[in-house]
Every structure is written in C-alpha cells, then in structure tokens.
Amino acid sequence: MVTLIVDNKEIETQEGSTLLQACLDNGIYIPNLCYLNGIEDPPGSCRLCFVEIEGYDQPRTSCRVKVQQGMVVRTNTEHVRRLQKTAFELLLSTHHVECRNCPANKKCELQRIAKFLHFGLKLKRLEPLERDIEVEHEHPFLEYIPTRCVLCGKCVFVCRKRNGQPMLSFAKRGFDTVISFFGENDKPVDVCNECYACAEICPVGALLVKDSPNTSNPWKRGSFNDKGKCQTPLK
Amino acid sequence: MNLKSKETLIDVFASIKTEAEKRFGKIKGDSNQNIFIGMATCGLASGAIEVKRAFEEALAEQKINARVISVGCLGHCYAEPLVIIDKPGFPPILYHNVTPGKANLLVKAFLRGDDPVFEHVLGAMEENELIPTVMEFPRFNQEKRVVMGKCGLIDPEDIYQYIAQGGYSALAKALTLDPEQIIFEVLESGLRGRGGAGFLTGKKWQFVEDAEEKGKFVICNADEGDPGAYMDRAILESNPHQVIEGIAICAYAVGAKRAIVYVRAEYPLAVKIVQKAIEQARELGLLGKGILETQFDLDVTVFQGSGAFVCGEETALIRSIQGQRGMPQPRPPYPAQTGLWGKPTVINNVKTLASIPPIIEKGGKWLKGIGTKKSPGTAIFSVVGNIVHAGLVEIPMGVTLRSLVFDICGGVPNQKRFKAVQIGGPSGGCLPEQFLDTPIDFDSLTEAGAMMGSGGMVVMDENACMIDVARYFLDFTQHESCGKCTFCRIGTKHLLDTLERITKGKGRDGDIELLEDLSIDIKEGSLCGLGKTAPNPVLTTIEYFRDEYEAHIQEKRCPAMMCRELTAYYIDLDKCARGCDACVGSCPTESIFTTRDRKKAIDQTLCVKCGECMTACPSEYDAVRKVSPPELAPKIARPEEG
Numbered sequence: 001m002v003t004l005i006v007d008n009k010e011i012e013t014q015e016g017s018t019l020l021q022a023c024l025d026n027g028i029y030i031p032n033l034c035y036l037n038g039i040e041d042p043p044g045s046c047r048l049c050f051v052e053i054e055g056y057d058q059p060r061t062s063c064r065v066k067v068q069q070g071m072v073v074r075t076n077t078e079h080v081r082r083l084q085k086t087a088f089e090l091l092l093s094t095h096h097v098e099c100r101n102c103p104a105n106k107k108c109e110l111q112r113i114a115k116f117l118h119f120g121l122k123l124k125r126l127e128p129l130e131r132d133i134e135v136e137h138e139h140p141f142l143e144y145i146p147t148r149c150v151l152c153g154k155c156v157f158v159c160r161k162r163n164g165q166p167m168l169s170f171a172k173r174g175f176d177t178v179i180s181f182f183g184e185n186d187k188p189v190d191v192c193n194e195c196y197a198c199a200e201i202c203p204v205g206a207l208l209v210k211d212s213p214n215t216s217n218p219w220k221r222g223s224f225n226d227k228g229k230c231q232t233p234l235k
Numbered sequence: 236m237n238l239k240s241k242e243t244l245i246d247v248f249a250s251i252k253t254e255a256e257k258r259f260g261k262i263k264g265d266s267n268q269n270i271f272i273g274m275a276t277c278g279l280a281s282g283a284i285e286v287k288r289a290f291e292e293a294l295a296e297q298k299i300n301a302r303v304i305s306v307g308c309l310g311h312c313y314a315e316p317l318v319i320i321d322k323p324g325f326p327p328i329l330y331h332n333v334t335p336g337k338a339n340l341l342v343k344a345f346l347r348g349d350d351p352v353f354e355h356v357l358g359a360m361e362e363n364e365l366i367p368t369v370m371e372f373p374r375f376n377q378e379k380r381v382v383m384g385k386c387g388l389i390d391p392e393d394i395y396q397y398i399a400q401g402g403y404s405a406l407a408k409a410l411t412l413d414p415e416q417i418i419f420e421v422l423e424s425g426l427r428g429r430g431g432a433g434f435l436t437g438k439k440w441q442f443v444e445d446a447e448e449k450g451k452f453v454i455c456n457a458d459e460g461d462p463g464a465y466m467d468r469a470i471l472e473s474n475p476h477q478v479i480e481g482i483a484i485c486a487y488a489v490g491a492k493r494a495i496v497y498v499r500a501e502y503p504l505a506v507k508i509v510q511k512a513i514e515q516a517r518e519l520g521l522l523g524k525g526i527l528e529t530q531f532d533l534d535v536t537v538f539q540g541s542g543a544f545v546c547g548e549e550t551a552l553i554r555s556i557q558g559q560r561g562m563p564q565p566r567p568p569y570p571a572q573t574g575l576w577g578k579p580t581v582i583n584n585v586k587t588l589a590s591i592p593p594i595i596e597k598g599g600k601w602l603k604g605i606g607t608k609k610s611p612g613t614a615i616f617s618v619v620g621n622i623v624h625a626g627l628v629e630i631p632m633g634v635t636l637r638s639l640v641f642d643i644c645g646g647v648p649n650q651k652r653f654k655a656v657q658i659g660g661p662s663g664g665c666l667p668e669q670f671l672d673t674p675i676d677f678d679s680l681t682e683a684g685a686m687m688g689s690g691g692m693v694v695m696d697e698n699a700c701m702i703d704v705a706r707y708f709l710d711f712t713q714h715e716s717c718g719k720c721t722f723c724r725i726g727t728k729h730l731l732d733t734l735e736r737i738t739k740g741k742g743r744d745g746d747i748e749l750l751e752d753l754s755i756d757i758k759e760g761s762l763c764g765l766g767k768t769a770p771n772p773v774l775t776t777i778e779y780f781r782d783e784y785e786a787h788i789q790e791k792r793c794p795a796m797m798c799r800e801l802t803a804y805y806i807d808l809d810k811c812a813r814g815c816d817a818c819v820g821s822c823p824t825e826s827i828f829t830t831r832d833r834k835k836a837i838d839q840t841l842c843v844k845c846g847e848c849m850t851a852c853p854s855e856y857d858a859v860r861k862v863s864p865p866e867l868a869p870k871i872a873r874p875e876e877g
C-alpha cells in the first residue's frame with residue numbers, strides 16, 4: 001500500500017494505481033471524462049483531471065500519474081480550477097445543450113462537472129461552435145449524435161474490451177473528429193454484437209439505441225444491466 | 236572489439252575508399268570538364284531540368300566533351316538554378332539564375348571559347364587570380380557549414396562521391412570505439428536535438444543504451460512540416476549519406492539493429508534518393524549484416540508519412556508507423572523507454588543525425604568550440620519571406636537575428652522597412668525590430684517568446700498585418716490538430732475564429748483578453764507539443780503589436796492595409812487624368828465608372844479590393860489610393876444613366 005496526502009488528507013491506495021483512481025476510490029472527486037478504471041494507458045485526452053503535485057511547476061493530469069509514497073497533491077487550487085473550467089467551457093462550446101430533451105438528463109457527466117465546478121451550462125465568454133456533421137443514421141440499432149459527443153473515447157475502449165476489436169472508432173481529424181461505426185465491408189450490421197456497451201458507457205447521451213422491435217433503449221430503460229447483456233464486467 | 240577484427244575493418248574500409256577515390260578521380264581528372272547542376276526540389280522548381288537538357292543539347296551540338304552531373308542544393312534559393320562549371324585552367328565557377336539560353340551561351344562562350352561570361356558569374360568556388368570567390372560575399376563567408384558542407388557539391392545518388400570526400404570514415408572510426416566512447420563524445424559536444432525542443436542528444440542516446448531490452452530502434456525524423464521550412468528535405472536530397480552515416484553511428488552506440496527513416500510522402504524526391512542511398516550503402520557493406528565485416532548489423536528502411544503535421548511529434552510518429560491513428564500519447568513514458576513496438580527508441584531529427592559524423596571525426600570538443608556555450612554547433616534556417624537572399628543558411632549558434640537577416644541574407648527588398656521575423660514555424664513567435672539583437676540559440680529565442688523550432692524563418696516587411704500573420708499560422712495548426720485533446724481541438728478553433736473576426740472588422744472589446752487567456756490555458760493544458768506551442772504566434776503578436784490589434788478592434792482599421800474588409804480603394808480626383816481609362820479595363824467587377832467631369836471613381840459596393848486599378852493607373856498620375864478604415868474613401872455617386 002502507498003500513502004499520499006491529497007488536499008491535506010492522508011489516503012491509502014494500491015501501489016501502481018493512478019492518482020486519479022486513488023482519489024476517486026477515496027471519495028475525492030476530480031472531474032474526468034475519458035478515464036475508465038482499469039484502462040490501460042489512459043488517453044489523457046479530456047484534460048479535466050488536473051491536479052497540482054508538490055515538486056512540479058505545472059498542474060498534471062492525474063490519470064497519467066502513478067501514485068508514489070508520500071506524494072503531496074492538491075486538487076482544488078486556483079490554477080487547477082482555471083484549466084478545468086477552460087477545458088469544460090471548450091467542451092461545452094461544441095455541445096448542444098438541450099438537457100430537457102436529452103435522455104442523459106440528470107445522469108450526464110457534463111451536468112455533474114458543471115455542478116462541481118460551479119460553472120453552469122451556459123457559455124460565458126465563448127461563442128458556440130457549430131460543426132458541420134450529419135447525424136449517423138446508417139447503423140441498424142445505434143444512433144450517434146455528434147453534437148453531444150465529447151470524444152472521450154470510452155465507447156471505443158469498451159467495444160474493444162468486449163469484442164476483441166472495436167467496431168466503432170474515431171474518424172476524421174482535428175475539429176471534425178467523430179465516432180464512426182465500421183466493420184467488414186463497412187456494414188455495421190455484420191459485426192456489431194448488439195452488446196450496447198458503447199451506449200451504456202457514453203457519459204453524455206451521444207450514443208443511443210434506436211427504438212425498434214428488437215432493441216430497446218438503455219437510456220429509456222434506466223439501468224442497462226437489466227437486459228442482462230452486460231455480463232462482462234468492465235473491470 | 237578485438238584487435239584482429241579492428242584491423243580487418245580498417246582494411247575493408249580502406250579498400251572501399253581507394254575505389255571511391257579512383258572513381259572520383261576519373262570525374263575530377265585534370266583534363267575533364269564538368270558541369271554540376273543543382274537538381275534538388277528547389278532547383279527543379281526553378282527550371283533545372285530544362286537547363287540540364289539545354290546543356291546536354293548544346294554540348295552535343297558543339298561536340299564538346301563534358302560531363303553533366305546532377306548535384307543537390309547549395310541552399311542559395313534566390314539564385315536557382317545554380318550551375319558550377321569546372322573547366323581545366325579555370326577555378327570552378329558558380330553561375331546563378333541559369334536559363335536554357337544562358338546554358339547555351341556558357342557552352343559556346345566558356346567551354347568552346349575561354350570566356351567565363353563574367354556578367355553571369357556569382358563567384359569562383361576556389362581562390363584564384365581571375366575571378367572573385369564566393370567567399371567574398373557575406374551570404375557565403377558568414378556561414379559555417381557543419382551539416383551542409385557537402386550539400387550541392389556532390390551527386391547524392393553516387394555514394395562514391397561522398398566516400399571520396401571523407402564520407403563514412405566516421406562510421407569506420409566509430410566501429411573501432413566502444414559505444415560508451417561514442418556517447419561520451421556526443422555528450423561532450425553538447426549537441427542538442429535540432430528538431431526544435433533542444434534536448435541533449437547524448438543524453439537521449441544514453442537512456443536508450445542503458446535500457447536492457449533488446450530490439451531497440453533508431454528513427455530519423457524527416458517529417459518536416461512547418462510552412463516555409465525545407466532544411467531536412469534539402470539535406471536528404473543533397474547528401475543523404477551523411478544522415479545514414481549518422482543513423483548507423485547512433486544505432487551502433489545505442490545497440491539498435493533496426494532503423495527507420497520517417498520521410499513525409501510529399502517529399503517524393505527525398506524518398507527516392509534516400510532509398511537509393513540505403514541500397515548503395517548496403518551493397519558496399521556499410522549497412523546490412525556484418526557492417527564492414529564486424530559483428531554489427533543494421534537494417535535501415537524508409538517509412539513514408541502520409542502528411543499529418545502532428546506525426547512529426549515523436550509519439551504520434553511512432554503510432555503512425557505502428558499503423559494507428561497519428562495521435563500523440565502523453566509522455567512519460569518517453570520513446571527512449573517505450574518507443575516503437577514498445578522497444579526503447581531513439582528519435583532524432585535529420586540535422587541532429589547529420590551532425591554526428593563530423594563530431595565523431597573531429598571530436599566532441601571541436602563542436603563545442605562552435606556556437607555558444609549552452610547551444611553548441613550550428614543552426615540551419617530556411618530564411619524566406621520578404622528577404623533578398625532567401626534560402627538555407629547554416630550559421631554558428633549565437634549569431635544575432637540582425638546579422639542573419641541584414642548582413643547574411645541581404646535584408647528586406649524594395650526599400651521596405653523590416654517589421655518582424657517569425658521563427659520556429661507555426662509553433663514559434665513573431666519578433667519585432669527591438670529583438671533583432673537577440674542571439675540565435677535555443678535559450679535566447681525561447682526567452683524572447685519565439686523558439687528555435689526546426690528552423691523555419693519568415694521575414695516580414697511593413698506590409699504584413701500581424702493579426703493576419705497570427706491568423707495564418709493558427710489556421711495551419713488548427714487544421715493540423717489531431718483532435719485528441721480538448722484544448723487543442725476546440726481551443727485553437729476559438730482562437731482562429733476570434734482572429735478571423737478581428738481581421739473582418741468584427742472584433743469586440745475583450746477579444747484581446749480572451750485571446751490571451753485562452754492562449755495561456757491552451758499552452759498549459761494541451762497534451763502534446765503542437766497544442767502547447769500553437770498559441771505562440773497569437774501571444775507574441777499581441778505582446779509586440781498590441782496597437783495593431785487595438786486599431787483593428789476599436790477603429791476597424793488595419794494599419795498595414797492588408798485586411799480586405801478594413802480597406803478601400805478610391806481614386807484621387809485631383810490626380811486622375813480626364814479621359815484616361817487605364818483602370819477601367821483592369822477592374823474585374825466593372826466597379827469603375829466615369830464621373831460628371833469625365834474622371835474615374837470606384838463604386839464601393841461593387842469593388843472587391845483586388846488592387847488591379849492601382850497597378851493599372853499610369854505612374855505619372857498615380858491617382859489610386861488605398862485607405863483603412865474604408866470610411867475614409869470619399870463617396871462619389873454614380874451619375875444617373877442618360
């Protein structure tokens with residue numbers, strides 16, 4: 001076990017654990033979107049989980065830091081909050097805020113972070129950015145809404161974990177990056193195992209299961225696990 | 236290495252060298268006439284192929300026996316196509332801006348007759364009594380060529396020319412040393428990575444050498460992508476063997492058996508030349524299995540990058556080779572620990588690796604004697620933009636910007652004033668006149684808010700609008716952002732949108748502060764070097780040209796009169812000549828009309844501000860004016876028809 005001090009509080013954690021996981025395990029919330037417990041080589045792409053660590057000039061993303069004995073960490077400095085708020089505001093500027101019509105309402109990770117940062121869901125200094133992307137309708141039972149997506153990549157990760165290789169992935173580059181379904185011969189229907197792990201893990205309601213006789217929407221049904229399809233634990 | 240194999244190595248290399256000298260002697264022989272034509276990409280672009288053909292045809296027609304040899308780039312882009320004619324009885328003479336017509340003339344006058352055609356001579360390449368040497372010009376004599384010493388003087392596709400001029404002897408020497416000794420020399424030289432960040436090369440090598448894991452890699456990063464930078468391309472096209480030799484020495488020092496040259500596919504000539512060079516080196520036993528009959532094996536291959544700028548970032552480059560999306564990974568772990576396919580990997584820039592052979596040959600102390608204490612050696616810049624003698628310049632570190640721009644490169648053309656210099660490509664910064672005395676080295680440039688970068692340098696004159704310059708570079712980085720991390724993906728888009736708004740006259744109070752705040756957060760929050768440096772052009776232009784931002788935002792005025800939405804053209808009726816209609820035909824939108832007293836005026840609602848009328852107006856009238864803000868243009872009503 002390793003002991004470290006976070007916000008003047010001593011916490012204990014497993015050796016080899018990431019700093020973010022150690023904090024979360026000990027009830028210290030740090031905003032995060034792209035991190036999953038057990039994820040190998042965290043992508044560190046959402047840039048929310050900044051903390052200040054004694055001995056380092058600049059805040060660091062806690063998902064990429066392994067705990068060390070005696071580490072002194074602060075999660076709520078002004079510097080950390082400034083970066084978190086900017087990152088959050090940037091994400092918000094590409095996110096269509098229509099909580100009332102969103103199936104993720106009240107479960108949405110963005111709402112949670114907004115509340116935690118006392119930021120609200122309105123843009124303060126930035127203008128909303130429109131992305132010229134069409135909603136993916138091709139998939140037989142999944143719907144992707146890019147204007148909600150925060151590109152955390154959790155869906156890609158769980159799909160790979162569940163199915164050996166991901167059946168959806170990042171496509172395009174830069175500001176145009178989206179999640180895209182693909183498979184052999186580009187026919188998503190052939191390869192998707194209908195496990196819906198992607199829709200279940202999506203923190204913002206950007207991946208939905210279409211209403212159809214054969215499928216049901218996990219967001220509508222509350223807990224997805226009821227359906228009994230998520231038998232592989234996400235570690 | 237035991238004594239016997241050391242002796243074999245020396246013998247083997249000696250015989251290769253003898254062969255090379257023999258072959259080179261045949262070319263350079265006393266009675267031979269040689270014509271060397273610069274045929275790197277820059278030369279080709281300015282017409283070297285036609286010049287070469289013209290030489291060949293003229294030689295055949297005149298029945299003159301002379302060899303036409305393609306060489307690489309001398310770095311003097313302003314004078315391309317460049318030709319060196321080496322005729323017995325004369326020093327080798329360098330001719331500039333050679334056209335097919337000049338080629339014809341040179342064959343007739345110089346090769347047939349004995350007239351060197353002085354008016355086209357740039358200078359002689361050697362001391363002589365007839366013609367002033369090029370070394371009398373600052374563009375030549377203030378340079379210090381360590382890396383580019385042989386560029387433009389040898390045929391890159393003939394390995395023997397490189398060997399005859401001392402090439403690969405550093406590798407032969409290195410193989411007689413212990414890896415630790417090589418790393419010691421590199422450490423002692425103080426060489427810092429020339430890719431931009433300036434990390435100590437020897438230290439990087441040391442990390443990889445120390446790693447116990449087998450299957451190490453050496454990667455030469457030739458994914459040069461900064462707008463206006465082409466140093467790596469020129470080196471690979473002009474002297475690929477010096478880079479390959481550096482790679483081989485590095486691989487031997489760190490214990491790697493495989494090396495990859497990562498060249499962007501947009502450099503087709505460089506790819507071809509490097510591939511050929513690798514093949515030639517392999518044939519001579521300088522690469523491959525049992526190099527120079529030692530136990531050292533090295534397999535070098537070329538990997539073509541597909542054009543993503545971010546793949547020049549080392550972790551993205553590695554992922555790209557592995558067949559994944561070219562997206563950077565957070566460091567640590569560094570490639571020296573976990574690199575390509577998880578193996579310890581050295582990634583060095585082309586210029587870094589090309590600096591290695593001279594270090595091994597002359598010793599680390601020698602390089603330390605060049606440049607400054609903290610940044611030893613030379614720096615290569617591609618100086619472009621509003622500059623008289625544009626091209627590649629290799630200077631010792633520590634030379635001031637002023638001396639580089641004005642003394643070496645001839646300053647700003649057309650009697651215009653110097654305004655700023657943009658260093659370090661899209662990640663760098665714009666430095667104004669007051670920074671001209673900054674010495675060029677890693678630390679001084681970073682302190683000034685720019686960075687060494689890989690060596691792109693754009694000189695701008697008084698006509699450059701600094702907001703437009705920042706917008707240009709942001710447009711580049713924003714397009715090249717891989718899209719992985721929030722700050723770079725979305726933040727740069729906001730920066731670009733705000734800058735665009737300002738250049739269109741829609742700037743608002745608070746925009747400057749927004750740009751500054753966002754820039755600082757993007758710098759601190761981004762995952763990789765692309766995002767961490769992308770706001771630099773914005774921050775430096777705000778810092779040094781804040782008044783221009785304020786003029787754009789508050790007065791809707793572009794001081795450089797470059798932003799179209801903020802300028803207008805009008806015709807000065809006092810100067811306009813009655814009856815003249817030179818401007819009318821030049822206007823693409825028919826916005827010029829005749830006033831009641833038969834002079835001309837511009838209909839501002841139709842004008843697209845192309846400036847053609849200004850060019851067309853005869854200089855004796857000089858009646859077209861450009862103003863900013865556009866409201867300054869007097870409004871003249873079009874007379875009613877009939």
